[in-house]
Amino acid sequence: MSQSSEHNTTTDDEQQMRALRELVLGESGQVVKQLLQENARQVVSEVFSEALFDREKKDGSVNKVILPLVEKSVERSVANHSEQMVGYLYPLVGSLVRKSVTAFITDLMEKTNSLIENSLTIKGLKWRFKAWQSGVSFSQYVATQTFAFRVEQVFLIHRETGLLLNTISAGLQNSADADLVSSMLTAINDFVSDSFNVSAEKGEQQLDVVKTEDFTLLLKQGPKAVLVAAISGNAPQKVADQLQLSLEEIHKLYAQELKQFNGDASAFINSEQQLRDCLLAELKTTENKSQKRPWMAWGIVLAVIIVICYLGFVRWQANQYLGKLRLIDDEPGIVLTFAQLSGFASLQLKVLRDPQAVSIESWLNQQQLDKADIDVKERAYVSLDSAIIKQKVQSILGNFVGIQAEWQDKLPTFNGELSNLNKLRLQTELNKVPGLDFKTQWLDGINIAGSESNAADDPAIIRAILDLNIAKLEHITIKFEQGESTLSEQDINSLIVLRDEFVNLLPIAEQQDLSLGLIIMGASDATGSSAFNKALSQKRADVVKNKLEELGIDKNRLNAIGLGIIELKTSGDGARKVLFNVVYFDAT
Incomplete structure (x- = not known):
C-alpha cells in the first residue's frame, strides 16, 4: 500500500515539474528559443571567432566550407x-x-656592384684563390669577409624525437641538408647528455655551441623544441637573445602541436616568420680606410670598349671600301661580276676587263684604295662599249701619223694623208675592231700620197689587200631559226657574195704563193640537250658547205665543223649561226 502511495507521489511530482517547465520555458522550450533568437547576434558574436578557430583546428572543415563561398563571391563580384x-x-x-x-x-x-668590386679587383682575385684553397665557394668566402657575422640557416627541431620541424636559410643556394643536420645535432646532443652527465644533481648536460671551420652552430634548448642557428663569423650576444625570444614565442604559439607531435611537421609550416627573425647579419666596418676603386675592372671595361670601337671602325671602313669598289662597274670596258666582304675586313673583287680598259691597279690607286686588302680576280673579255671602241681606234691611229678621226653619233670619219699601202693597212686594222662595223667610205677623207704606178706590183700592198678582203669575208655570217638548218633565199644570196669574195682572193693568194682554205663553223644556242645541239650545229655547217660546193668552190678548200653550244651569256639568239674563217698556207 505504501509503495503504491509513493509511486503516485512521484508521478504527481513529475507532472508538476513538467507543468512548471512549460510555464517557465513555454511549450517545447518556445520561450528559450525565442529568447535565443532575439539575442542570437550578440551571443554568437562573442564566441564566433573562437568557435571558428577551434573547429578549424579540430578538423579543418571551416576552411573547406568558407573557401568555395569566398571564391564564388569574388567571381560574381568580378563578373558583375x-x-x-x-x-x-x-x-x-x-x-x-x-x-x-x-x-x-x-x-x-x-649584385652588380658587388660582382665588379669583388670579382675584378686584386682583392677579388685574392679572395677567389683563398676560397679555392679553403675548398669553399666564392660566395661563402665573400660572405665571411664582408659580414662581421651572418646567420646562414636556422633549424627548428623537435626535442624528444629529434625530427626537423622547419628550417629557413639566408639564401636559396648553398643551404645545408636540413634533415641531415637535425639528425646529426640530435645524435651529438644525446651523446653529450649521456656521456658527460657527471652528477645527477646537476641535471643533464646540454650542447649549446658547436664550432666548425666555417660555421658556428648555436643551440637554444626549450621544453619541447630546439632552435639551432648556423652562423658565419663571430656571433654577438644579440643572436643568442633573438634565438631565445623566437623559441619562447614558438612554444607559446605551438604548445599544443609540440605536445601532440606525431611526426607530421605540417603544423609548423607557418613558423617561418619566427625563424626569419633569427636571420641576423652585420656588415664589417672599415674605419679610416679610403674606398678602393676597382681600377682593374675599369681598365678591362675600357679595353673592351676600345677593342669594340676599333673593330666597329674597321668594319665600317671595309663597308665604305666595298661601296667604292662597286663603282668600278661604271668604268668603260670593265664589268663587275662579284664584290663582297670576305671575312671581317677583307674584300673580294671579280671583274671582266677589256685589254683596252684602265688597269684594275690604276683604278684602285685613283680611288685611293689599298690593293693589299683586296683579292682581285680578273678575266679578259671584249667590250663593245663606245668609249672602248674609240680608245681602240685611237690606239690604231697612233701607228699612222697625220691621220685624225672625227666622231659623230658614235661613227668616225678619218682625214689626213697616207700612202696607198698604209691606207690599206689602216682599213685592215679598223676591220678588226669588234663592234665598229667598219665602212670603207669612212676613209674617203684620206688623201693618197706618193706614186701609185708600182702599187699593183708591191708585195706589201698585195698582202694588205689580201688581209683586208679576208677580214671582210670573215664578217659574213649565216643565221638560222631555232632548231632549223635550212637556208633561206637571203642566206643563199649571202653565200653567193661569199663565193665571189673567196674566188677573187685565190689569184691574189697565188701571187703571194699562198693556198687558201675556208673553215665553216656551225653553232647553236643552249636550247635543248648538248648532244642535240652538237648534231644540229654540224648539220648547219654541212648544209652551208654543200651549198658552196654547188656554187663552184672546190670541196678540197672547204672544211665543215660543228661547234655545238656557244656558252656565252651575251650570245643569246646570235649563237644560232654559221661562221667563216679563212686560213692560208704556203703553196710550197
Whole structure:
C-alpha cells in the first residue's frame, strides 16, 4: 500500500515539474528559443571567432566550407562589377609593382656592384684563390669577409624525437641538408647528455655551441623544441637573445602541436616568420680606410670598349671600301661580276676587263684604295662599249701619223694623208675592231700620197689587200631559226657574195704563193640537250658547205665543223649561226 502511495507521489511530482517547465520555458522550450533568437547576434558574436578557430583546428572543415563561398563571391563580384574591382585593385597592384621593380633594381645594382668590386679587383682575385684553397665557394668566402657575422640557416627541431620541424636559410643556394643536420645535432646532443652527465644533481648536460671551420652552430634548448642557428663569423650576444625570444614565442604559439607531435611537421609550416627573425647579419666596418676603386675592372671595361670601337671602325671602313669598289662597274670596258666582304675586313673583287680598259691597279690607286686588302680576280673579255671602241681606234691611229678621226653619233670619219699601202693597212686594222662595223667610205677623207704606178706590183700592198678582203669575208655570217638548218633565199644570196669574195682572193693568194682554205663553223644556242645541239650545229655547217660546193668552190678548200653550244651569256639568239674563217698556207 505504501509503495503504491509513493509511486503516485512521484508521478504527481513529475507532472508538476513538467507543468512548471512549460510555464517557465513555454511549450517545447518556445520561450528559450525565442529568447535565443532575439539575442542570437550578440551571443554568437562573442564566441564566433573562437568557435571558428577551434573547429578549424579540430578538423579543418571551416576552411573547406568558407573557401568555395569566398571564391564564388569574388567571381560574381568580378563578373558583375569588373570596372569597380579594377578601380579597387589598381592602387594596390600599382604599389606592389613599383615596390617589386624597385626591389629588383636595387638587388640587381647591389649584385652588380658587388660582382665588379669583388670579382675584378686584386682583392677579388685574392679572395677567389683563398676560397679555392679553403675548398669553399666564392660566395661563402665573400660572405665571411664582408659580414662581421651572418646567420646562414636556422633549424627548428623537435626535442624528444629529434625530427626537423622547419628550417629557413639566408639564401636559396648553398643551404645545408636540413634533415641531415637535425639528425646529426640530435645524435651529438644525446651523446653529450649521456656521456658527460657527471652528477645527477646537476641535471643533464646540454650542447649549446658547436664550432666548425666555417660555421658556428648555436643551440637554444626549450621544453619541447630546439632552435639551432648556423652562423658565419663571430656571433654577438644579440643572436643568442633573438634565438631565445623566437623559441619562447614558438612554444607559446605551438604548445599544443609540440605536445601532440606525431611526426607530421605540417603544423609548423607557418613558423617561418619566427625563424626569419633569427636571420641576423652585420656588415664589417672599415674605419679610416679610403674606398678602393676597382681600377682593374675599369681598365678591362675600357679595353673592351676600345677593342669594340676599333673593330666597329674597321668594319665600317671595309663597308665604305666595298661601296667604292662597286663603282668600278661604271668604268668603260670593265664589268663587275662579284664584290663582297670576305671575312671581317677583307674584300673580294671579280671583274671582266677589256685589254683596252684602265688597269684594275690604276683604278684602285685613283680611288685611293689599298690593293693589299683586296683579292682581285680578273678575266679578259671584249667590250663593245663606245668609249672602248674609240680608245681602240685611237690606239690604231697612233701607228699612222697625220691621220685624225672625227666622231659623230658614235661613227668616225678619218682625214689626213697616207700612202696607198698604209691606207690599206689602216682599213685592215679598223676591220678588226669588234663592234665598229667598219665602212670603207669612212676613209674617203684620206688623201693618197706618193706614186701609185708600182702599187699593183708591191708585195706589201698585195698582202694588205689580201688581209683586208679576208677580214671582210670573215664578217659574213649565216643565221638560222631555232632548231632549223635550212637556208633561206637571203642566206643563199649571202653565200653567193661569199663565193665571189673567196674566188677573187685565190689569184691574189697565188701571187703571194699562198693556198687558201675556208673553215665553216656551225653553232647553236643552249636550247635543248648538248648532244642535240652538237648534231644540229654540224648539220648547219654541212648544209652551208654543200651549198658552196654547188656554187663552184672546190670541196678540197672547204672544211665543215660543228661547234655545238656557244656558252656565252651575251650570245643569246646570235649563237644560232654559221661562221667563216679563212686560213692560208704556203703553196710550197
